[in-house]
Amino acid sequence: MWPRRDLIDLLGIEHPIVQAPMGGESTPEMAIAVSNAGGLGGLGCSFMSLDELRAKAEAIRAGTNRPFNLNFFAHPEPREYAELDAATRARVAPFYAELGLESVPERGVAAVDTFTEAKLSVLLDIRPRVTSFHFGLPPRPMVEALHDAGNLILCSATTVAEARFLAEAGVDAIIAQGWEAGGHRGTFETSFEDFGVGTLALVPQVVDAVDVPVIAAGGIADGRGIAAAFALGASGVQMGTAFLSCPEANIGDDHRAALRQARDDETRLTRAFSGRPARAQNSRYIEAMAEDRAALPDFPTMYGFSDPLREVSEKRGDSDFQFLLYGQAAALNRDLPAAELMERLIDEAQRALKPGS
Ligand SMILES: Cc1cc2nc3c(=O)[nH]c(=O)nc-3n(C[C@H](O)[C@H](O)[C@H](O)COP(=O)(O)O)c2cc1C
Incomplete structure (x- = not known):
C-alpha cells in the first residue's frame, strides 16, 4: 500500500503519517485520534509541569494501545x-x-524548560514507543537511557549537516524540516537567519546522506504533499499546520480564524x-x-x-x-476532526501514488 515501509515497520504503525507534536497546541485527544487511525499521534510536552506530563501521557495510554510520541525541546541553557x-x-x-x-x-x-533528568525519569516510567526532540538532542547518556528502555528516538534536522550529526548520534529516524514549516525551526547547528532550505531541496539530500528513515516535514498539507515526499525518497511525513484546524487542537478563536483565511x-x-x-x-x-x-x-x-x-x-x-x-501551506487546511483528516490524507495519498494518476 505504501511505497516504502521502513518507517512504518520501525514505529509499528499502519500509515506513515506523523502528527507533529505541537507545544501548547497538540492535545491527548488529537494524539489518540491519530494513533487510533494508524498514524503516529504525538504530544508536545515542553511547556508542561512533570505532573501534567504524567497525567497527559497516561490519558493517551488509556485512549490507545497503539504507539504514540512524546516530544521535548533540547535547547542549551x-x-x-x-x-x-x-x-x-x-x-x-x-x-x-x-x-x-x-x-x-x-x-x-x-x-518552558529543556529536557531534564526529572522528565527522563517520567519517560522511563511511562515508556511511550517514541520520544522526539527539537533543537537538537539531550546529552548522550539520556539518549542511551531512552534507547535502553525501548524508546525509539526521532529528531528534527534542518540541514544535511544536522541530519548527519543526528544519524551518528544514533537517532532512529530523522525529521527533515523544511523552511516552509510552521512553528519553531529545529535548527541546532547552523545559523538559522539566512540559510533556510526548503523541503523539496532538503529531503532528497538528507535521504542521500543518512541510512535511517527520513520523515519529510514542512508545507505538507494533503495527499499530494505526502506523495511528493515519497517521490523525494522520504519514508513518511510529519504534519503540524494541517492538524491545527482540527477541533482537537488547543488554539484560540483568533488562531482558528486566521487559519481559515490563511494565504x-x-x-x-x-x-x-x-x-x-x-x-x-x-x-x-x-x-x-x-x-x-x-x-x-x-x-x-x-x-x-x-x-x-x-x-x-x-x-x-x-x-x-x-x-x-502556522506554516506556508495553511490555506490548504480542512476543518475536520483528526480521525477524518487522517482518512482523507490516506485516501488522497493513495490516489496520488497510484501509477498513471
Ligand atoms: C503550532 C505549531 C507548534 C509546533 N510545536 C512544535 C513542538 O513543540 N515540537 C516540535 O518538535 N515541533 C513543533 N512544531 C513543528 C512541527 O514539528 C513540524 O516541523 C511542522 O509543523 C511541519 O510543517 P507544517 O506546519 O507545514 O506541517 C510546531 C509546529 C506548529 C505549526
Missing part, C-alpha cells in the same frame, strides 16, 4: 547578558506603554516571541522587532519579555502581538 536584556526592555517598552501594561519585567521567567505569503520567521526562529503570521510587533535585526535574548528568555504583550493581545482579540504559529 540561555546565556545571561544584562546589557542585552536592558536593550530588549527598551525596545519593547513602547509596546508595553501602548497596551497600558506596567513596566517591562527585569528578566521574565519562561514557562501562502503571510507568514515569516521571527525570534521576537521566544528568542528562536519560528514561522508565524506576520504582525506589527514582528515587523517592528525585525527592522534592525538586533540581537535578542536566547530562547526561552525572550518569552519573558513578549508574553505579557501576547496575553493582552489575546484578551483583546487583536492580532498585533499574538503568536499565531
Whole structure:
C-alpha cells in the first residue's frame, strides 16, 4: 500500500503519517485520534509541569494501545547578558506603554524548560514507543537511557549537516524540516537567519546522506504533499499546520480564524516571541522587532519579555502581538476532526501514488 515501509515497520504503525507534536497546541485527544487511525499521534510536552506530563501521557495510554510520541525541546541553557536584556526592555517598552501594561519585567521567567533528568525519569516510567526532540538532542547518556528502555528516538534536522550529526548520534529516524514549516525551526547547528532550505531541496539530500528513515516535514498539507515526499525518497511525513484546524487542537478563536483565511505569503520567521526562529503570521510587533535585526535574548528568555504583550493581545482579540504559529501551506487546511483528516490524507495519498494518476 505504501511505497516504502521502513518507517512504518520501525514505529509499528499502519500509515506513515506523523502528527507533529505541537507545544501548547497538540492535545491527548488529537494524539489518540491519530494513533487510533494508524498514524503516529504525538504530544508536545515542553511547556508542561512533570505532573501534567504524567497525567497527559497516561490519558493517551488509556485512549490507545497503539504507539504514540512524546516530544521535548533540547535547547542549551540561555546565556545571561544584562546589557542585552536592558536593550530588549527598551525596545519593547513602547509596546508595553501602548497596551497600558506596567513596566517591562527585569528578566521574565519562561514557562518552558529543556529536557531534564526529572522528565527522563517520567519517560522511563511511562515508556511511550517514541520520544522526539527539537533543537537538537539531550546529552548522550539520556539518549542511551531512552534507547535502553525501548524508546525509539526521532529528531528534527534542518540541514544535511544536522541530519548527519543526528544519524551518528544514533537517532532512529530523522525529521527533515523544511523552511516552509510552521512553528519553531529545529535548527541546532547552523545559523538559522539566512540559510533556510526548503523541503523539496532538503529531503532528497538528507535521504542521500543518512541510512535511517527520513520523515519529510514542512508545507505538507494533503495527499499530494505526502506523495511528493515519497517521490523525494522520504519514508513518511510529519504534519503540524494541517492538524491545527482540527477541533482537537488547543488554539484560540483568533488562531482558528486566521487559519481559515490563511494565504501562502503571510507568514515569516521571527525570534521576537521566544528568542528562536519560528514561522508565524506576520504582525506589527514582528515587523517592528525585525527592522534592525538586533540581537535578542536566547530562547526561552525572550518569552519573558513578549508574553505579557501576547496575553493582552489575546484578551483583546487583536492580532498585533499574538503568536499565531502556522506554516506556508495553511490555506490548504480542512476543518475536520483528526480521525477524518487522517482518512482523507490516506485516501488522497493513495490516489496520488497510484501509477498513471
Ligand atoms: C503550532 C505549531 C507548534 C509546533 N510545536 C512544535 C513542538 O513543540 N515540537 C516540535 O518538535 N515541533 C513543533 N512544531 C513543528 C512541527 O514539528 C513540524 O516541523 C511542522 O509543523 C511541519 O510543517 P507544517 O506546519 O507545514 O506541517 C510546531 C509546529 C506548529 C505549526
